[in-house]
Amino acid sequence: MSQIHVSTTLNGDPVEYLCEPDETLLDVLRDRLGLTGSKEGCGSGDCGACSVTVDGRLVCSCLVLGAEAQDREIETIEGVAQGENLHPLQQKILDHAALQCGVCTPGFIVAAKALLERNPDPSETEVRYWLAGNLCRCTGYDKIVRAVMDAAQEMRGA
Amino acid sequence: MVKVVLWGSVRAAAGGAETVEVEAKNVRQILDRIGELHPGFKDRYDEGVTVSIDGQIYVDDWFQPVTEDSEVYLLPYLEGG
Amino acid sequence: MLDKTKDPVAERDFKVVGTRPVRPDGVDKVTGRARFGADISAPGMLVGKVKRSPHAHAKLVSIDTEKALALPGVKAVVTRDDFAENKKQCDVLRNIMAREKVLYDGHAVAAVAATSATVARKALKLIEVEYDVLPHVIDVDEAMKPGAPLLHDDMITKGVDPEPETASNIAQRYEFGHGDVEKGFAEADVVVERDFKTAAAHQGYIEPHACLASFTPDGQGELWCCTQGHYAIRGFCADLLGMDISKLRVTASEIGGGFGGKTTVFLEPLALALSRKTGRPVKMVMSREEVFRASGPTASTSSRVKVGATKDGKITAGEAEFRYQGGAFKGSPVQFGAMCAFACYALENVKTVGYDVVTNRPKQAAYRAPGAPMAAFAVESVIEELAVELSIDPVELRLINAAEEGDQSSFGPTFPRIGLVETLEATKAHEHFSAPLGPNQGRGIASGYWFNFGGATSVSLNIQPDGTVALAVGTPDIGGSRASMSLMAAEELGIAYEKVKAIVADTASLGYNEVSHGSRVTFASGLATIEAARNAKKILCARAAKMWEIPEEAVEWVDGHARPAGANAGDFEPMSLADIAKVAEQTGGPISGHQEHNASGAGASFATHMVDVEVDPETGRAHVVRYTAVQDAGKAIHPSYVEGQFQGGAAQGVGWALNEEYIYNDDGRLENPGFLDYRIPVCSDLPMLDTVIVEVPNPGHPYGVRGVGETGIVPPMAAIANAVSAAAGVRMTELPMSPPKLLKAINAKKANGSA
Structure with a gap:
């Protein structure tokens, strides 16, 4: 099998790579592009630790092929902070101690950011159902939900 | 003489004795004396043993002192999660 | 022996301990x-990839690696032949790589190293293994029956007199207790006796096991891995590979959850062996399926509990038998279950018996308060039933019988200062306690205990030339402990939290550190950090004394400054830590404090949980609608992370109670090795999890710290079972209380009721 050449946009920058036809976007990000912020917790789309957005749509990058990224815009956890400035979600996760081990945290931030871009004022229930695809085993989600609600409020300027 | 209560896997290793009385001034002497009484015991405590002295738990701590008035329990080696 | 005088710790006024700063590893x-x-x-x-057994139990007749090795890109294969027999690590050795037999579905039989994952996967298929399939046994009660398929034909039950003449799957019998339970039951007005079962639950950390091993031709090894204890990993690996401990340097990566499951080796010795064979670094990462099939869940259990009480609620006797299967090798946590079962109660007559049983399942690994949650589920369910029978409020019933300082514990020793009563009082005082319940809702309460312990610990605290502090600890940070260590160092030195940076050092940089388990890190590494800081302060004071040309004893450390102790010492401007650090080189050299000890004085932690559950009588779905976790932390160093431990324990308990279980088919294969079918709680399954931090200081720690990591998973299953039973009007005695089981129980009750 010959490798496929892919041109895409990653966190705003043009990127090119070769990948196997059956290689996941997650493996491309981690193994070929050195972006290990997206994690593989299950490889089956159940845990959300590999969450990225493709053209603004939240997906599990373990369920997307690297070849599918052609001409798309991919956003990963590495693109969430702007230089030295953390995104309000990142800051609120820290302020609320909404992480313990932190391995699910990148996925939660990417997923929550996608939520707030669609719905700047989500209810607790909306936050819980949107984030139901992201597993956390440490926190019981309490502090994560509070951090997301708090970030939403700050981003609304309320 | 110090009265030592043996429990769990420790008791089995010391031939099933529920309590033993030994001349000892610290934990290591207790273990040595029991080892003399029950040869199989040495292997067991080489793997690790937990001792409770007056309600305080010590893991593999040989030189904790004991007196005749001490309440001493030999417990299984504790492992946590 | 038991000092009931006021504790100075409780009176202490902390400056930074008890605040909630951002953790040092947070931004990363x-x-x-x-x-x-x-x-x-x-x-x-x-x-590197592992070939695993598809059989639950089989003789390993032969392994042919020839075809795999011939595949281009394959650099090495290791099998049982690559590991020498090891008497000391006999079971660990057999668990990481099957020898005579495969003992469970997923048991490793070979590992391959190749130039890519694709080639490695192909190679696995080319390894030819001949099995002679044997009958298997999965259930703990089945495994104990005479005539059950035997896993180890030399396993003679220990702890039984006389010693059995034939082998069985029962590794050992344990007994704990005191008094005379028969006499106690004779004095009881009410006796409740029930049977219980709990399913095996996996620790469920989101990060699968992973490591990178590098072995050089001169016999030096380096290992990078996610573990709760890199020193322990080093010991296991050096032993299994037959190398000097000092030649293996292990670095603990950030760890994506452990909960006890990352306290032993799985991939690490294989990766090192493959690296040794190929002379190249080898990386191995488990898939989620491998995590479920081959790394430790906790034990599944079966038990019988009997408790008697008088009309006024005094428990006269407690008796229980616990049967825990811990997978294919001895060592289930049944001892701890039997010890903790009745630990919440001051009983004159108590007896618990435990059986450690082997079955054709993966070797269990420690899971948060190992063994205690299953026992608490059984005992606390019976306590609830007693409360109903006696028409006594369940918290009152617990208060009547609660263990306190000076009481003999159910496992023997007299309790020192403990905080169970305080958690019960705080529960009663909580608004949740008297909040109204909706239709189909029930409220459940349960308490729980875990020992907590200390152990070998080594810490180094280095004062930098600019007056900041580098703190090196050797206990992997599994939940924010670097923040807690920094807080304690800052408190002791009298400097700002931001001036301290804590790291987890590798195995070559510090003395031995016991694993991050047993809720010991904040206690033991914290204690060592405080002692290290005190040692550094002595040197700081000595340097100031030199500069002032006065005796060392005439200098004291107050609020981050060396200052003359009293008027007679002389009149000198106090020197800050930074002032002294700046001239350290000129005054004698770098300033460090360190501490190496086997920490003792750990304080046990009790918790009481209260939960409201709504049951859908048509589907059998139980849904947690409100949760309050109350636990004694001794002293909360970083309260947010203490709350996080309570909440995490509760959430894992919700999963264990309502959904999580290992499901095997008739062939002994695990049917649900993935997060879709092994369902851990997701965000929409849970409400906010309220917490109350009770602080009954532990006299064995200068700040009063008790461990908090494990106790939080002891009460939830019982609390939830009590709530579900109240809501559904039917007593649930088996975990998980999944919708089909609960619906069946509800329908059976309806059928009985209408009959």
């Missing part, structure tokens, strides 16, 4: 920079 973790087990690579790295 919210930006994706933090490097976990699978996040590191090395030049020339190979990929």
Whole structure:
């Protein structure tokens, strides 16, 4: 099998790579592009630790092929902070101690950011159902939900 | 003489004795004396043993002192999660 | 012996301890920079994969690796032949690589190193293994029956007199207790006796096991891995590979959850063996399926509990038998279950018996308060039934019988200062306690105990030339402990939290550190940090004394400054830590404090949980609608992370209670090795999890710290079972209380009621 050449946009920058036809976007990000912020917790789309957005749509990058990224815009956890400035979600996760081990945290931030871009004022229930695809085993989600609600409020300027 | 209560896997290793009385001034002497009484015991405590002295738990701590008035329990080696 | 005088710890006025600053590793973790087990690579790295048994029980007749080795890109294969027999690590050796037999579905039989994952996967298929399939046994009660398929034909039950003449699957019998339970039951007005079962639950950490091993031709090894204890990993690996401990350097990566499951080796010795054979770095990462099939869940259990009480609620006797299967090797946590079962109660007559049983399942690994949650589920369910029978409020019933300082514990020793009563009082005082319940809702309460302990610990605290502090600890940070260590160092030195940076050092940099388990880190590494800081303060004072040309004893450390102790010492301007650090080189050299000890004085932690559950009588679905976790922390160093431990324990308990279980088919194969079918609680399954931090200081720690990590998973299953039973009007005695089981129980009750 010959490798496929892919041109895409990653966190705003043009990127090119070769990948196997059956290689996941997650493996491309981690193994070929050195972006290990997206994690593989299950490889089956159940845990959300590999969450990225493709053209603004939240997906599990373990369920997307690297070849599918052609001409798309991919956003990963590495693109969430702007230089030295953390995104309000990142800051609120820290302020609320909404992480313990932190391995699910990148996925939660990417997923929550996608939520707030669609719905700047989500209810607790909306936050819980949107984030139901992201597993956390440490926190019981309490502090994560509070951090997301708090970030939403700050981003609304309320 | 110090009265030592043996429990769990420790008791089995010391031939099933529920309590033993030994001349000892610290934990290591207790273990040595029991080892003399029950040869199989040495292997067991080489793997690790937990001792409770007056309600305080010590893991593999040989030189904790004991007196005749001490309440001493030999417990299984504790492992946590 | 038991000092009931006021504790100075409780009176202490803390400056930084008890605040909630951002953790030192926080920014790395919210930006994706933090490097976990699978996040590191090395030049020339190979990929390692494991071939696993599809059978639950079989003789391993032969392994042919010829075809696999002939595949281009395959650099090495290791099997049982690559590991020497090891008497000391006999079971660990057999668990990481099957020898005479495969003992469970997923048991490793070979490992391959290749130039890519694709080649490695192909190679696995080319390894030919001949099995002679044997009958298997999965259930703990089945495994104990005479005539059950035997896993180890030399396993003679220990702890039984006389010693059995034939082998069985029962490794050992344990007994704990005191008094005379028969006499106690004779004095009881009410006796409740029930049977219980709990399913095996997996620790469920989101990060699969991962490591990168590098072995050089001169026999030096380096290992990077996600673990709760890199010193322990080093010991296991050096032993299994027959190398000097000092020649293996292990670095603990960031760890994506452990909960006890990352306290032993799985991939690490295989990766080292493959690296030794190929001379190249080898990276190995488990798939989620491998995590479920081959790394430790906790034990599944079966038990019988009997408790008697008088009309006024005094428990006269408690008796229980616990049967825990811990997978294919001895060592289930049944001892701890039997010890903790009745620990909440001051009983004159108590007896618990435990059986450690082997079955054709993966070797259990420690899971948060190992063994205690299953026992608490059974005992606390019976306590609830007693409360109903006696028409006594369940918290009152517990208060009547609660263990306190000076009481003999159910496992023997007299309790020192403990905080169970305080958690019960705080529960009663909580608004949740008297809040109204909706239709189909029930409220459940349960208490729980875990020992907590100390152990070998080594810490180094280095004062930097600019007056900041580098703190090196050797206990992997599994939940924010670097923040707690920094807080304690800052408190002791009298400097700002931001001036301290804590790291987890590798195995070559510090003395031995016991694993991050047993809720010991904040206690033991914290204690060592405080002692290290005190040692550094002595040197700081000595340097100031030199500069002032006065005796060392005439200098004291107050609020981050060396100052003359009293008027007679002389009149000198106090020197800050930074002032002294700046001239350290000129005054004698670098200033460090360190501490190496086997920490003792750990304080046990009790918790009481209260939960409201709504049951849908048509589907049998139980849904947690409100939760309050109350626990004694001794002293909360970083309250947010203490709350986090309570909440995490509760959430895992919800999963264990309502959904999580290992499901095997008739062939002994695990049917649900993935997060879709092994369902851990998701965000929409849970409400907010309220917490109350009770602080009954532990006299064995200068700040009063007790461990908090484990106790939080002891009460939830019983609390939830009590709530579900109240809501559904039917007593549930088996975990998980999944919708089909609960619906069946509800329908059976309806059928009985209408009959």
